[in-house]
Amino acid sequence: MIRVLFGCLLLVSVFPLAAQQEPDASIAWYESFFQAGKRRPIEKELEQATAKLRQAQAQNDKPAEAKALKEIGLIHLTRAHTYEVALGLFIRSLAIEDSLDLKREQIFSNLALAEAFEAVENHIKSAERLKRAFAISEEFHDPHYYVLILNKLGRVNASLGETEEAFENYELVLKYEEPLDQPQVEAEALFNLGHLYTQQGKYTEALSHHKRALALRRAIHDRKNEAVSLNDIGELYHLMKNDAKALANHIVALEIRQELKDKQGIAESYNNIGVLYFGKKNYSRAIANLKLALDAGKGLQDQQQMRRSYEYLSYSYKELRDYKNALDSKEQYLVSNDFILNAENERELLEKENRYELGKSEAKIDKLETDRIQREKEIEAQKKFRNVLFVLIALSLVIVVLVTYLYIVKKRSNQVLQEANDKVQLQNVALQDLNATKDKFFSIISHDLRGPLNSLTSFSGLLINHTDSLSKEEIKMLAQDLDKSLKNLFALLENLLEWSRSQTGQIEFRSDKFDLATLLEENKELLKAQANNKKITIENTCHQEQPIYAHRNSVNTVVRNLISNAIKFTPEGGTITLGIKPQQDHVVVSIADNGVGMSKDIVAKLFRIDTKHTTKGTANEKGTGLGLILCKEFIEKNGGRIWVESEEGKGSVFLFTLPVSKN
Incomplete structure (x- = not known):
């Protein structure tokens, strides 16, 4: 199971871990219950949390109700140490979250259950809850969840003697922490790895990890944990038979603890220094430090430190042949030892009672887990049916x-x-x-x-x-x-x-820009001699430039043909008028004469190749028959149209249009 879990971990690692730079606010909320510091009286905290629960129940706000239940349970777990009550509250919270499929909230309910089981030393159940929490967290691909859960799972596996799994847990914490840049989390993982290496007798590796943890704690000014790291490094040097370095580290740890007024830490450091001096057979200095440790221990009624102080005071006095103080210290050692044994017996009895009571609650958890598995099976069956239905519909x-x-x-x-x-x-x-x-x-x-x-x-x-x-x-x-x-x-x-x-x-009827007025003038001059032979006057009324876009040669052919026709059908002394009238997007060109004109029947036959019609000019000039057909062809190819307005005996006006823009 554990191997499969970490196989999944490696697959998850392919996701971009730095995608979420900010941790979930729920993580800070959850961990605040386990942090040391000044807190309000437990009665006040329970009263406030209970008020939240009642308000949520009154408003039928199930998510808020689950969170309030969990908050009350965490207070009972961390402050009152009433584990049975805490466990019952966590189960109720998890049941609501499971029914509403609140995945993120389920992570913290399972973490809380794991803490409760660990408190009564049921490490197997604790590991099960942590693995369940991790399985849910995989849906979110959030490395903040991973480092939180894996740090706790490493600690539980170490307690179970599953050293290899614990190593894997802490190594993965370091891997997932790297893009998050959380030195405190990294320091904790390195510190725990140091302890694991110490248990295996690998003191060099242990020392390396402890020193890295120490450097990180110094960098973030975590003075209390800095002293803890120095103390453990001192103990490690003692195991490595380097008492000089061990003593140096314990002295620095002591100075920090004195600065922080950490009485429990002070008692531990003085005892460690006293033990080192005892090992060096400097019994006087050993006794001096052990007495200081004893005073600090008595102030806290820390029986563990007091017993250690009395034990080494007895050894030191004996070596100095001060048998009276040696005997008194021995007796005090036995008193402390009996007190500790009685306390441990009471604790074991209480833990047995708690385990018994928790055992009853485990049935509820098992039922909850069974219901969850059954519900997941039903959901899976529904998904399969839905998929089949989708396939059929598709x-x-x-x-x-x-x-x-x-x-x-x-x-x-x-x-x-x-x-x-x-x-x-x-x-x-x-x-x-x-x-x-x-x-x-x-x-x-x-x-x-x-x-x-x-x-x-x-x-x-x-x-x-x-x-x-x-x-x-x-x-x-x-x-x-x-x-x-x-x-x-x-x-x-x-x-x-x-x-x-x-x-x-x-x-190729390619449009080019040219001046139409100039073209009319050129054709006027070209045909002037022909007009003069019949004493005909050609007038060009266009005196301003008129740029157009058209195929110049074809337009030139049209103008020449129409003026030639006008000369042909205009009597001697007549007049031909050339004109241009600009419109919105085109110009209208007119070639008017005061010649013989045409009937409506003749006008209808013009521009058509299927009807042959030619008329002799005023001087018996003959037409070619193709001129007007060619004019119509060329004008239409240039995007215009051509027509005639005529009346017998009053002359004719041939008109055609040409575009003024390229489009």
Whole structure:
């Protein structure tokens, strides 16, 4: 059992021990009952604790009731030494805590029970309670609990003769104490280890541990325990036959005890010094120190120290041949010895009575333990049932999720399949539209190319066959017509090339920032000569910069086409007006003329490749048929839209929008 306990200890050690820097306040409360010092009369303490108990019972505050019961029990244990009463109170407290599953409180109830059993020298039962306390404390991973319990368990194991287990207890105390930085706890563990090594005759190891304990007690100015360490070091040196060092340590211990007015400690130190002088056959100094020890012992009625003083006084007087004082001392020694024996007999009788009475209470503890084990079994069974139930619920949920998932997957697959079918149908429709567009496109090309080419053929034929019969003016007129046909053919091919590049994705419509007003002005200057031939005025009303984000070349093509169309359909002496109107996130560009205008039917057919419509200009100029289609394509690729407002005989206004920001 003990091996398993310490195996668990080693597993616990992997947790970060310094996680709790501050000890539980309950530890200080519990240990305050075992600390020496001035305290109020026991009647007052019992009265106050009983008042707490009554208040808790009146308020039905079970945790407070358990704590009050424990407090009364600790007063009976440490002050009144009525162990049976204390044990009964601890059992009642533990029963309440067990029923409420108050784990931390159970630790201290078990510690208190262990102290009560140890007080009547039932070390086996004490060890059982301490192990139970430790098992509960493992749930909290708090090293403050570990060092408290293990220090007490080491002491009990030492009393049981379980030296190896006691060593393990104290070594673990040192291990768990290290991150807590509690020198007093470390000093106590080292002091106890020193005693264990002394019992084994390992004086060197014992001396090393006692000196480390002494250094710690000096560092924290624990003067009383410093004197205790010096006294034990002196005794250890005496065992090692080094009486000089033994005497030096006892003298320092005596000085501290005199400073603290510790009469019991003073009696012990004087006796130890007297014994050392007796061993050195310095009987006079031995007697002097033994008498001082006797005076201190008499003041406290400490029969143990008085007996030791009388014993060595008798030996010393005998060696000095002072037989009268030797005999008197011997008689006093026998009196003290009888007193001690009678006291021990009475104590043993009382302890037997206490053990008998406590034996009755042990049945209650055993029943409490049995109930606890049975309750734990029931809880474990409930946990197993709950776990099985959770597994079944989890499996049901998994099945539901799987069915739902399969349904969703099937539905999604059907949806994907439907979308694919719809996409295929749309693609088929698009392909049909593309084929129709291609047919229309080739129809336009064939029609529009045939006209300029026929004209070129006719004009060239006239020039070849009738050069001699044509006048100079007729030749000039034919050359002008030939030039018009060539320009018309060039415009057609240029638009055709641009449209083809757009359709095949060879034009990357990347937006760049540029000034739209400058672009309008450049196209005005470019087409000015063409307009002057028809005495047409081009006015640019934009005199301020207008930055936009668009593909400059495509916008330039649109503006050039629209101005060319306006020149074509504006009579001599007409006016073409270029304008820009800024809006919130775009600009509206307008190219207006006061030309022939268009009917609503003609407007509806513009910008469409599936309807072929061309109109001759005011000077019989022919259209290419692709210009407006190309304009619509380019404007939409730049994120804008294009439309026309027109009325027959009043001219037309072509408008399109372009974004002013990159987004």
